[in-house]
Amino acid sequence: MNKKKEIAVVASQEMLADGIFSMWIQTEAAKSAKPGQFISMYTNDGSKLLPRPISICEIDAENEKLRVVYRVTGENTGTEEFSKLQAGDTLPVIGPLGNGFPFEKAAGKRVFLMGGGIGVPPILELAKQMKCGKKQIVAGYRDSQTFLKEQFEANGEVYISTEDGSVGTKGNVMDAVAEHNLSADMIFACGPTPMLRAIKQFAEEKDIECYISLEERMACGIGACLACVCKSKEKDHHSNVNNKRICKDGPVFLSTEVEI
Amino acid sequence: MNKKKEIAVVASQEMLADGIFSMWIQTEAAKSAKPGQFISMYTNDGSKLLPRPISICEIDAENEKLRVVYRVTGENTGTEEFSKLQAGDTLPVIGPLGNGFPFEKAAGKRVFLMGGGIGVPPILELAKQMKCGKKQIVAGYRDSQTFLKEQFEANGEVYISTEDGSVGTKGNVMDAVAEHNLSADMIFACGPTPMLRAIKQFAEEKDIECYISLEERMACGIGACLACVCKSKEKDHHSNVNNKRICKDGPVFLSTEVEI
């Protein structure tokens, strides 16, 4: 009984790109957070009761602050409500949740850190904390609004892809890998399912150890409701069927463990 | 099609007494408002959808501002939410609604303006606008927190009753009338039903023209849903039964018209 829902306080909020917001919040969750974990963010509107799981983008453990970067998905959504919060406003959260990236395993290795779209933000804290041989950050965006790019450049070699070709390689992160003829011993990736599917296939073909962060609708965020499962290759020890809970057993999985 | 729900802006808010708040709001509704009318105030929380009908306490038509004075009825209520609003915050409202006090009829008469509890506030604008022979304001409170008393004193002769006897007559407004041996040709009253019942009886016994402002649960506030009816003596022309709508035909009724 050491965890609870907490009323976090917004420290700052800014818009990074069209519909993409960055928020620093004051929360105890920062003390124990790891890259690749997420927090459940709750609205202050009684009609919207379920959590919005949002990945941790940066951690300032000392000052007990977390940064989240998120996309407003539409009108009258929870994320739209979040985007209107200002410094001093409150925000109920639970976290940190999930397993996080096993970045210790990267020591000495040549690594791809791959992020696509709104999967880019969690890669930042990972890039900051990871110690490895060669840190190759491959970030895929829609267009020239390459949010967080400067911060990535301070933390590794950066390759950019954009769907419209306005910056870096035209196409997705795999196109950037191909264009620059990059290679790696290990992959950490977060992004839309089609991107993760391509990365998983690439990694398995080349026998690269690959960790991917998955997404699913959640209700509890803590492993109790069985809403957020993905298909696992083996029978999961908890569920006794071929299902793993993304919120609790993930969101980060070894690519060979799961079917997507 | 000249009316609409409007997003009013809070101009100021203060606490007048324990759990009693006063708020000035910027709203077009001020332009046409009359004493005894009310506004429907809506929460910003999607779980609480019905209006909170609140009487108009003061009108500043020129600056398009209205004052409401209201009681927070409990935790997690709409009125509690209102009490947390600060200058600049928004508040959806519809109004002005209802008929208001027919105060023109008071010209030259000796009048009682009677308010009890949270029925005191609407008496203020009435006292300010009413022109009459003798303006006797009788206000009943719970205890020594006699909110709005100073403003009443600037607008007529003031008699106070308190339930605990800490200020003025111990008891209710009728006790104050008795103690001071007051008399009148016309009464305007707002307050809890038992008080209105006593006033109605008093007025009818003495054959005094008496207007009382009633309360009932509302859903539409504009006369469409038939939620807020009271029993009327005669068949109401609109309903064709012995019911009148408090939101539309009232909230102010000639005491002999209604049964309470």
Added chain:
Amino acid sequence: MNMKVNIAGVEWKNPVTVASGTFGSGAEFEEYVDLNRLGAVTTKGVANIPWEGNPTPRVAEIYGGMMNAVGLQNPGIDLFCERDIPFLRKYDTKIIVNVCGKSTEDYCEVVERLASEDIDMLEINISCPNVKEGGIAFGQNPKAAEEITKAVKKYAKQPVIMKLSPNVTSIAEMAKAVEAGGADAVSLINTLTGMKIDINRRAFVLANKTGGVSGPAIHPIAVRMVYEAANAVRIPIIGMGGITNTADAVEMILAGASAVSVGTANFFHPAVTMEIADGIEEYMKQNHFESVSEMVGLVK
């Protein structure tokens, strides 16, 4: 692009009407809504004689919605015909008269009386949970629902919409029963029966003890029932229950409703029906629908 819909032979200019009992006979909303913008106006239920309705409190707020036990207060068919029909006829919209009663004879009397009136459709409320006799009794039993439909159809000169209760095990069965009885259309859902207790007074919040739950809280249940009914009958469905915005209305149509009624939302957003009519048009444009009927029941 065509916003028109044809409900049992009656052409509405758009698929948006109001739910009975939430809009009076339109007069009170005249200041907030241009009634010409509605496909139809559905009136508050009317009986053969005036009804007083239930004691107050008649409404209560609930989480994400409300509960009512108005009990079908109404001025009776005579005053209704004299005052409300001429009022509505001034507008370019269809008139749907909602009919209530305590016995088959009551319903038939009103329907017969309306046969000679200038109105467009009849909606027969066999699903009001707030009156002791009649109403819901017909609405929770397929045989009784079929019988009353047949009886009413004998007297009806206008197309008959049967309004169904959600307080049943199988809405599909109820829809089939009224279709078998000759209904020209069905509307659903009426309110779900609920109860609220004031724990401080230790008493029911509504004088009637129970009331009908409406508003956004019931929307997903309504969508499911519209879907089930649409898969059970061929007659058109007017979908309602918690519709509060364009998305809710479109959802109902995609589930199988040929038109939609907006109820409780009128109380907290009086202009909502106009916004929804515009919103549906906008949605159709963006998604390249030529007519409303293309959308009806599209999601299977």
Added chain:
Amino acid sequence: MNMKVNIAGVEWKNPVTVASGTFGSGAEFEEYVDLNRLGAVTTKGVANIPWEGNPTPRVAEIYGGMMNAVGLQNPGIDLFCERDIPFLRKYDTKIIVNVCGKSTEDYCEVVERLASEDIDMLEINISCPNVKEGGIAFGQNPKAAEEITKAVKKYAKQPVIMKLSPNVTSIAEMAKAVEAGGADAVSLINTLTGMKIDINRRAFVLANKTGGVSGPAIHPIAVRMVYEAANAVRIPIIGMGGITNTADAVEMILAGASAVSVGTANFFHPAVTMEIADGIEEYMKQNHFESVSEMVGLVK
């Protein structure tokens, strides 16, 4: 003052348990809730063999609540007995095992297996709307409900709570049926069947098309059903559906529930059950109740 309640011969330290499926087997909530503070823990439904459950998405947010179609994923009775019962036994709370199945035989197999286990009560879920076979079929038909109750009672060594579906015309009739079948208690309500459509993708939000609606949105419907059931049967009632705070819980008890289960609220307020247990105690103090049973069904 006495917070204890006696449900079919089993004494709980207070009237608060969790609704099946919203609390796992307690392990995941151990970090958020002191399980010793609960009158009982009701486990996620368990079947004779492991079930995979439904495809994702399995949940959707709805106005004032949620919809789920988890489809009773569970590890099967063997792993359950081996792992979950010993885990729960570490705590000073009663254990209610929720049982699901696709056929009478399935249910009986699990119940028989549990006869020799150290658990306190059985809750038989005949009301899950999210699995094709079984479940709801028993829960929407009084005869079938009575029969399965009888069958299960033959094998049961612990008191049997029958869990009822709200998707019925008469909850009173269902409660009477399971009472006639020998049920020791009833619990209600399970979820109301709902549907949500994504109008942009023009597809169902849940992979299962329909799902069970839960959360505050359904609370007034649940209170009404508890009231109706309480007036129909003598066996105790465990009330649930949208309980989110102390007032909601007290309301259920005043309506006729001897104990309450908190479900969906755990998802957005993990410590809610402890707060409600404290809140009920506080309410009893303030209102001078000596025991919970004095409050049960007090509002008539």
